[in-house]
Structure formats: structure tokens, C-alpha cells
């Protein structure tokens with residue numbers, strides 16, 4: 001099973017090394033911290049917190065990252081930086097799945113969010129689940145019913161789901177995901193001044209997703225790099241960017257939590273930390289299951 005301080009004997013500085021690297025990377029590229037949060041969701045939600053998301057395409061097997069659900073994910077190369085620092089001190093000891101979990105925990109702190117206490121001892125998968133990604137990760141315009149049931153199935157309750165979506169208080173969204181709300185006419189439920197900003201950022205009705213630098217907008221214009229309750233204030237305005245964000249403020253089951261979180265940042269932080277830990281413990285591989293990858297991008301060859 002997972003436990004607190006799993007590496008306390010085998011690699012006593014493991015958690016410190018990860019934290020040091022997350023801080024250093026944040027100082028060099030602030031958006032790495034944002035990526036670590038999204039990583040946890042996209043790894044843990046798909047079957048297990050097993051670093052399946054980190055596997056590259058190899059002959060005949062395409063990476064999970066090819067799924068349209070994982071569009072826009074970035075900074076994977078810096079996972080290698082963290083792994084290299086761990087390998088230097090404790091070769092073959094710390095799993096990539098624990099890097100995914102702990103970097104998300106420490107990334108949240110860099111973004112002035114809460115710190116959840118996380119267990120360790122996850123092993124890495126020997127396969128990926130590209131074909132199943134869409135059955136685990138909702139689309140951004142799916143119904144709230146479906147979104148809630150997906151989170152429910154991994155033990156995150158409604159309140160926790162509302163809190164986790166608060167991760168959309170940081171980072172960006174690519175124009176391809178929002179132009180349907182801007183063209184040919186602006187969705188009347190969007191705030192007009194926000195819509196003006198979005199049209200400025202996304203001037204084309206048909207952005208090219210394969211462009212060298214695909215266009216994008218900030219999800220939270222006021223505090224784009226702070227994991228705060230601004231997200232809930234925005235979606236109440238309403239300035240929800242994705243359909244899923246808007247629905248959260250509109251649906252009867254979720255709206256009361258949205259209002260509470262909009263009014264109380266500490267309550268949001270408490271719920272976020274709690275739900276992030278639940279997410280991080282979804283169906284881990286432990287003991288003899290899985291392996292500890294030497295290179296997070298590939299399964300071990302033996």
C-alpha cells in the first residue's frame with residue numbers, strides 16, 4: 001500500500017530533491033508548476049496514478065499524449081530534470097508515478113495554493129492506455145452529470161470535484177477550445193469585455209492546432225499564476241471559459257459549492273488539498289506490481 005514517507009529509508013532526501021527541483025524549475029519556467037497540476041489529473045484519472053501519461057510513443061504503440069483530451073499539455077521534458085536529480089542520489093529507487101504526485105503537490109505550493117500531505121510508494125505502469133483515455137477524462141463540453149460521475153468513480157465527491165476544477169485558476173487554454181463561443185457570434189452568456197479580450201487573443205475562427213505556436217488565452221486574467229478562488233468569482237460573473245467551467249456555476253448540485261469557494265479562499269484551499277490527495281491515490285500499482293522506470297519516457301527493457 002501507499003504510505004507516508006515510503007522513501008524515508010531507501011532515499012531519505014527523495015521528497016526534498018523533488019521539491020528543490022520543482023522550485024528551481026518554477027524559477028526558470030513558472031508554467032512548469034501549472035503543468036504538474038494538470039499532469040496529476042491526466043495521469044491519475046486514466047486508470048491509475050502510474051505515470052502512464054509519461055510514456056513516449058515507441059514502435060507501434062502511441063503515447064497517451066496523442067489523445068485529443070491531452071491537447072496542450074507541456075513541460076514533460078522537465079520531468080527528466082527531476083528524475084535525473086533523483087537518479088544521481090538514489091539510482092532506480094524513486095518511481096515516476098511518485099514524481100507526478102509529489103511535483104503536483106509542490107507545484108500547487110509554488111502557485112500559492114495549499115499543500116496536501118501525500119503518501120508515496122506508487123509504481124510505474126508497463127503500458128499505456130491511449131485507447132481508454134476518453135472513457136476516463138471528460139471532454140470540456142460534456143455534461144456536469146458525466147463529469148461528476150467520472151470523479152465519483154475515483155472517490156472524489158461533488159465538493160471535491162468543484163474544488164479540483166479550481167485548478168483552472170491558473171494556466172491557459174488554446175483558442176481551438178474556445179472559438180466556438182466567439183464565432184460566428186459571441187455566446188451571450190460570456191461577459192462582453194472578456195469576450196473582447198478572447199477575440200483579441202483568438203482572432204481566427206479556425207485556429208490551426210498544428211501551428212508552431214498555437215494561439216491561446218489566459219484562463220484567469222486577474223491572477224493567472226495563482227491558485228486562488230478567482231476562478232469561482234470569474235465563473236459566477238459569468239466569465240467561465242470552457243463549457244465545463246460555466247456549467248459548474250449553473251448546475252444545482254455544484255453551484256452552492258462554487259458560491260462558497262468564491263467567498264472563502266481558505267475553504268477552497270482546504271477542499272482542493274483534500275481532493276488532490278484523493279486523486280493522487282487512485283488505484284496505484286504497489287508492491288510487486290509495475291516497476292520503477294529508469295527513464296520516465298520508456299518502460300524498462302529486461
Ligand code: HEM
Nearest residue numbers: 034037038041072138139140147164167171172173174177
Ligand atoms: C472535467 C474536468 C476537466 C476538463 C474537461 C478540463 C479541460 C481542460 C482544457 C480543455 C484545458 C485547456 C487545454 C488547452 O487548450 O491547452 C485545461 C487546462 C488545464 N487544466 Fe483542466 N480540465 C478538467 C479538470 C482539471 C483538473 C481536475 C485539473 C487539476 C487538478 C486541471 C488542470 C488544468 C490546468 C492546470 C490547465 C492549464 C494547463 C496549462 O496552462 O498548460 N483540469 N483543462
Ligand SMILES: [Ca+2]
Nearest residue numbers: 043046048052
Ligand atoms: Ca495513468
Ligand SMILES: [Ca+2]
Nearest residue numbers: 169220223226
Ligand atoms: Ca488565479
